[in-house]
Amino acid sequence: MSKKIFAVIKREYWTRAKTKGFIIGTLIFPLFLVLIFGGIFIVQKVFTPSTRTYYIVDNSNQIYSKFSTQLTDTLKSGELKFKFFEKKVEPQLMESTIKQFQEEVRNKQIYGYLVIPEDIVESKEVKYAAQSVSDFEEQRSLQWALSKVVSDIRLEKMGLDANKIRHEMWLGNIKLISNQITEKGEIEKSGTSSFLLTYILAYVMFLMMMIYGTMVMRSVIEEKSQRITEMIVSAIKPFELMFGKIVGICALGITQLTIFGIMLFFIVKYGEPIMIKLGATDTEFLNIIKHINFTVPIFLFFIFYFVIGFVFFSALYASIGAIVNTEDEGQQFMPPLVIILLLSYFIMFAAVKNPDTTMAFWASLIPFFTPLVMFGRVAVSDPALPSGAILSIFTMILSTILIIWLASKIYRVGILMCGKKVSLKEAVKWIKYK
Amino acid sequence: MKVLETNKIIKKFGDFTAVNEISFSIEEGKIFGLLGPNGAGKTTTIRMIMDIIAPDSGSISIMGKPHNGMATDNIGYLPEERGMYRKMKVREVLIFLAALKSMKKKDADKEIDYWLKKINLTDWKNKKIEELSKGMQQKIQFIGTVLHKPKLLILDEPFGGLDPINQNLIKDLMVELKEKGTTIIFSTHVMESAEKLCDEIFLINKGIEIIYGNLSDVKKSYGKENILIEFDGDDSFLKKSDQIKKFNNYGKYAEAQLIKNADTQLILREAMKTCKIRKFEINEPSLHDIFIESVGEANTEGELE
Numbered sequence: 001m002s003k004k005i006f007a008v009i010k011r012e013y014w015t016r017a018k019t020k021g022f023i024i025g026t027l028i029f030p031l032f033l034v035l036i037f038g039g040i041f042i043v044q045k046v047f048t049p050s051t052r053t054y055y056i057v058d059n060s061n062q063i064y065s066k067f068s069t070q071l072t073d074t075l076k077s078g079e080l081k082f083k084f085f086e087k088k089v090e091p092q093l094m095e096s097t098i099k100q101f102q103e104e105v106r107n108k109q110i111y112g113y114l115v116i117p118e119d120i121v122e123s124k125e126v127k128y129a130a131q132s133v134s135d136f137e138e139q140r141s142l143q144w145a146l147s148k149v150v151s152d153i154r155l156e157k158m159g160l161d162a163n164k165i166r167h168e169m170w171l172g173n174i175k176l177i178s179n180q181i182t183e184k185g186e187i188e189k190s191g192t193s194s195f196l197l198t199y200i201l202a203y204v205m206f207l208m209m210m211i212y213g214t215m216v217m218r219s220v221i222e223e224k225s226q227r228i229t230e231m232i233v234s235a236i237k238p239f240e241l242m243f244g245k246i247v248g249i250c251a252l253g254i255t256q257l258t259i260f261g262i263m264l265f266f267i268v269k270y271g272e273p274i275m276i277k278l279g280a281t282d283t284e285f286l287n288i289i290k291h292i293n294f295t296v297p298i299f300l301f302f303i304f305y306f307v308i309g310f311v312f313f314s315a316l317y318a319s320i321g322a323i324v325n326t327e328d329e330g331q332q333f334m335p336p337l338v339i340i341l342l343l344s345y346f347i348m349f350a351a352v353k354n355p356d357t358t359m360a361f362w363a364s365l366i367p368f369f370t371p372l373v374m375f376g377r378v379a380v381s382d383p384a385l386p387s388g389a390i391l392s393i394f395t396m397i398l399s400t401i402l403i404i405w406l407a408s409k410i411y412r413v414g415i416l417m418c419g420k421k422v423s424l425k426e427a428v429k430w431i432k433y434k
Numbered sequence: 435m436k437v438l439e440t441n442k443i444i445k446k447f448g449d450f451t452a453v454n455e456i457s458f459s460i461e462e463g464k465i466f467g468l469l470g471p472n473g474a475g476k477t478t479t480i481r482m483i484m485d486i487i488a489p490d491s492g493s494i495s496i497m498g499k500p501h502n503g504m505a506t507d508n509i510g511y512l513p514e515e516r517g518m519y520r521k522m523k524v525r526e527v528l529i530f531l532a533a534l535k536s537m538k539k540k541d542a543d544k545e546i547d548y549w550l551k552k553i554n555l556t557d558w559k560n561k562k563i564e565e566l567s568k569g570m571q572q573k574i575q576f577i578g579t580v581l582h583k584p585k586l587l588i589l590d591e592p593f594g595g596l597d598p599i600n601q602n603l604i605k606d607l608m609v610e611l612k613e614k615g616t617t618i619i620f621s622t623h624v625m626e627s628a629e630k631l632c633d634e635i636f637l638i639n640k641g642i643e644i645i646y647g648n649l650s651d652v653k654k655s656y657g658k659e660n661i662l663i664e665f666d667g668d669d670s671f672l673k674k675s676d677q678i679k680k681f682n683n684y685g686k687y688a689e690a691q692l693i694k695n696a697d698t699q700l701i702l703r704e705a706m707k708t709c710k711i712r713k714f715e716i717n718e719p720s721l722h723d724i725f726i727e728s729v730g731e732a733n734t735e736g737e738l739e
Contacts, residue, residue, distance in 0.1 A: 007533035015522060226517035231578070234484040234511040235534035416486070418515060 004236045005244045012248025026256050030263035052111035053083045055101055059118045063149055070145035105131055121153055198352050198379040202372050205306050206345050209313050212253045216314040217330055219245050220321025229415045238412040246314045250307060301378045309371025312400045315407035322414025323427045344369040348376040355386050365392055367399035406431055435462050437586050437617040443492030445478050452478040454641040465612055467632035468621040471729055475641040476621045480588055484511050507536050510584035514591045516575050520564040528578055535582035549577040569600050588619045629721040639729050653718050659692050660717040667709025677701050
């Protein structure tokens with residue numbers, strides 16, 4: 001290894017880091033996050049519903065008085081969310097009255113109406129008609145209030161104190177605190193957020209390996225098609241050139257990941273207070289990222305599997321670059337690699353749900369799948385290590401060395417074959433060259 | 435001192451022998467012409483010198499020492515197929531090329547300024563390569579080759595794709611470097627420029643040495659002289675003379691190829707008997723003729739095989 005490798009690493013890194021594409025790409029991810037959360041915030045602020053007016057036809061004559069006092073939710077403006085007006089309707093006038101209600105809904109004078117049947121306590125069915133029936137939250141509120149009134153009536157009929165029973169039932173609510181059993185003992189952990197984090201990180205790893213791997217291939221093709229290679233390899237060994245390329249582009253990937261990580265950290269830490277200062281009352285949507293516990297070991301495993309996986313795949317990308325002459329030709333060789341990466345992403349999904357199955361164990365030891373699958377298993381098992389985790393580090397390092405060795409043999413011959421179409425069979429023959 | 439010495443180097447690609455037992459040595463400060471038709475084995479030979487590929491057998495020594503990777507730091511190589519990173523700036527590319535030759539950035543910057551001034555491209559220092567014309571790019575490549583003050587310079591078709599003005603500029607730079615003691619391997623298939631520049635030539639065809647030696651010695655030993663005669667009168671002397679091997683008669687003008695060690699004065703005397711001589715010129719064979727003669731024969735043989 002010579003100092004010259006650093007010149008290659010520096011060139012590969014800086015010529016890309018300074019491009020508009022890289023800078024925009026780096027900023028787009030956090031911008032995307034800000035847009036999503038900012039978007040939710042704005043939508044909530046702008047599309048606050050106004051007070052909704054309902055007509056209630058209470059044929060049972062025992063619901064309305066209790067029902068109308070149940071829903072006292074207010075809007076941000078302080079006004080009531082629901083306004084109810086009782087409408088007494090003679091049975092024979094029902095049809096025409098309903099038509100009149102419909103007209104009022106169409107004219108936006110009221111939002112909707114409810115028809116409570118005479119035998120509500122037995123039939124337990126209420127007709128709800130409104131301008132739009134897609135607001136489930138609102139329907140759930142109405143349903144809850146009606147159910148409460150009806151069950152109160154039923155309980156009282158039995159001579160029971162509904163309020164007392166309700167209070168007792170509330171006191172009897174049980175909360176389940178999920179714990180994960182690990183070698184170090186039991187750890188309190190929320191199930192959903194660790195899955196979510198694993199999926200997101202594995203997806204980022206998948207994308208980065210594909211995008212940055214292609215970058216390595218492009219870099220090789222540029223030198224080939226622009227006839228630069230011969231000048232470079234007269235000063236530096238082809239292996240060193242390939243190695244410098246992979247390291248330089250990998251460093252660029254780590255740079256981007258680090259920037260993402262820092263930005264994510266700030267969004268998680270300061271996102272909520274800033275939103276509240278801006279006047280957000282409902283910050284529930286921030287809970288998803290708030291509950292993610294991004295531990296140092298997970299980060300280190302992520303970087304390890306990203307780096308080793310990237311080196312593994314980019315060696316393959318580099319040899320593709322050496323075989324072909326143009327980027328178009330290179331595209332033809334891409335599907336197998338993309339399929340392998342996609343496949344490992346799907347296997348990761350299955351392995352994350354059941355990290356201790358035999359299938360998950362073996363899949364995570366196949367070098368092509370190790371980075372994503374083993375990382376997924378490590379992340380969900382954290383802080384314990386899944387079976388084969390340490391073994392996978394060794395198998396991955398060994399197979400990466402093997403792949404680099406094979407790729408460098410193809411690379412060495414391929415980069416000097418300008419303008420010649422080479423079959424895969426021929427390329428394999430190069431491995432045997434002295 | 436021998437700057438470069440190759441000893442019976444052989445390189446095969448599968449069944450094809452690209453270079454077959456090539457041996458030559460180059461003295462310091464000389465321009466050495468590595469000549470031959472396309473596909474003769476020139477580039478393969480150079481690639482072995484540059485340690486890009488290893489010979490199957492034989493040895494190469496540089497500055498008297500056996501070849502190792504670092505020796506290439508003392509060599510500048512301008513390949514025939516050459517290009518640049520299009521998106522990089524002129525200075526960045528040159529700094530990168532210098533770093534690949536183990537040159538420090540500070541020293542490289544000084545040399546870059548010196549050379550850019552010399553070829554009048556100072557204003558283009560911070561422009562991207564893709565903004566430069568083809569000719570400018572070629573000149574930048576030349577700078578990239580000589581930046582690190584190599585003891586040995588290998589130029590493969592350095593004039594290819596250049597206009598006459600820039601060809602002249604590169605030629606002047608070659609001569610200047612030679613005067614400063616740089617040894618140059620000049621690889622080309624254009625014999626006219628080789629003839630003017632080379633001290634020694636090595637003619638290779640199909641991987642085999644055809645001619646090797648000092649240019650004037652080669653010409654002498656080649657033993658072929660030509661005469662040009664302008665005359666009025668009977669041209670029968672052309673046929674009669676046993677000194678003439680072949681001739682091309684235009685009626686009042688003839689070109690004749692003579693036998694080895696021919697007596698040119700005898701031809702002149704015989705011609706004077708029958709005609710009035712207006713011009714009689716003795717020509718040494720040109721490198722071009724030698725090339726066509728020796729390579730042409732070998733290649734027609736090859737085609738007949």
